[in-house]
Amino acid sequence: MRRHVKVITIGILSAHYYEITMLFLQAKIILDCFHIPQRLRQAITRFRIRIINTSAIKPIAYRTLKLY
Numbered sequence: 001m002r003r004h005v006k007v008i009t010i011g012i013l014s015a016h017y018y019e020i021t022m023l024f025l026q027a028k029i030i031l032d033c034f035h036i037p038q039r040l041r042q043a044i045t046r047f048r049i050r051i052i053n054t055s056a057i058k059p060i061a062y063r064t065l066k067l068y
Contacts (some may be wrong), residue, residue, distance in 0.1 A: 002026075012036070 008019045008020055012031055020029065052065050 012039075 002024055003026055007030060008024055008027045009030045009032050010017060010020060011030070012033075013034060013039075014020075046066055052062060054059050
């Protein structure tokens, strides 16, 4: 039955990637792109907050970074 599986969709951070590749040798693995924009937005926000917290910037620049 496993030989007939052609495509498997998994999440980006799937902990079972290795097991899936060992069980379904013939199948193509496709990464689920659903959460990529969310993770990118979170990374940008964390970076922006780190810049705000670690540097002494002018009030106008601070407000710009805080709002956007």
